[in-house]
Amino acid sequence: LGLVKYFRYIIVGGGVAAGYAAREFDRQGLKPGELAIISKEAVAPYERPALSKGYLNPTGAARLPEFHVCVGSGGERLLPGWYKEKGIQLILSTEIVKVNLGSKTLISAAGETFKYQTLIIATGSTVIRLTDFKVEGADAKNIFYLRELEDADELAESMKTKKTGKAVIVGGGYIGLEVGAAMRINNFDVSMIYPEPWCMPRLFTPAIAAFYERYYANKGIKIIKGTVAVGFNANRNGEVTGVKLNDGRVLEADIVVVGVGARPLTTLFKGQVEEEKGGIKTDKFFKTSMPGVYAVGDVAAFPIKLYNEVRRVEHVDHARKSAEQAVKAIKASETGKEIEEYDYLPYFYSRSFNLSWQFYGDNVGDTVFFGDNNPSSPKPKFGSFWIKDGKVVGAFLEGGTPEENKAMAKIARLQPRVENLDQLKKEGLAFASKI
Ligand code: FDA
Ligand code: NAD
16 A cells, blocks of 8 residues: 555646645745645646747747746746745646545555645646547647647757748637747748638637738738648658648648647546536635535636626636635635635736737627727737627727726726717727726
């Protein structure tokens, strides 16, 4: 029988949420030896968004330790030494492969057993692979996905060897747009393919997407919309050489980067906790249906008070805030105190080239587009409001200053009434700034 390791608190998963949870535990008061973070990755929690941005810069690329959590929210950087100093055990390169929530037991791939009093599930998401759909040749070399540091290292290494070659980006979502830009900045000949009629359809309106598509085209990126990769050609070494499209065309490729979505890692807990919307169902304190078990970040399906609806959010701001809320709730429950309910305002952002956008709220209802969306402008600034039941519920802004972005957040939170959409279009950003 192997040794059983016991911790009062265990966080399974060592990503963004785990790092912010650790900081909150420390703030709330933690004794050495009480907390362990068990992570499949070999490094301490870091700010994952860096991987598709600064990590791929041609010069001065971001490398650990500079982007460990919690720099992303402007806090102190939690280096491995920080965890040591606080007596928090980082159990790295350790994958949990079996979970029994009834007996409060976790088992690792190496056969170690861990027990806890309180568990935080922070396993995040994994990439959807083209091999999942049995796309022919999708296991060729130099076809990359991007989720963890290891993936980013492999991509960066390949970019060094294949420099200025042909890159094909499969997918027109977050990864596609950010990595496509990064590859272009590294002088690759970049083509992007995606099935939808415009990029980032889960958030962008056609008017918003049109700007980014023209901007990318001006940078020399070829965009082929309404198409999917049905297969890949490879050379004798098994390295990808071409991407076959469903219309019969073949795009030459030295590197392929695939970003066709992510899937929350809930498999370990199937049948042991309630699920909803593909995630682990929680209350406003990130408590699951199982006593003593919390779920945060990408895996949590939680109530959004503002919309009176349960949702899952795959973004870093929520990973940070849900982790802090869960830890506050855990500590409060131990002392019989009460804390405020989670009242989250969805916030998404992206950066590529010299562009930077932010979105707050809900992208439902009618849309009103405003501002300068000429991709050749020295500093394009435009946005969109979403209006539902006569109220502004969502706000998007490209190129905003910190104050302007704050105004957009405020408007999405306060949901002011609008009587006249033409008037709103005319006022644009000024409408948000006066609220
Ligand atoms: P996260 O994925 O960060 O961490 C999960 C951890 O659990 C990983 O370390 C994983 O290895 C580990 N794990 C999983 N299963 C395990 C097991 N069985 N045993 C042990 N460990 C296990 N968002 C945003 O708002 N703005 C942005 O710009 C970006 N940019 C961005 C770029 C890239 C490349 C990616 C992949 C993602 C983003 N995101 C983003 C999304 C954001 O990073 C994401 O929502 C958060 O990282 C979610 O945090 P979690 O802690 O929930 O999961
Ligand atoms: P995504 O959901 O943003 O985009 C997926 C895209 O894949 C779709 O828009 C579609 O164009 C495309 N697609 C779907 N099926 C396809 C197919 N068979 N062939 C070709 N294209 C297909 O997902 P992603 O870009 O892969 O991002 C993965 C995860 O990482 C998400 O959770 C995302 O939120 C996160 N992420 C976020 C950011 C950010 O917030 N700035 C940046 C990078 C990654």
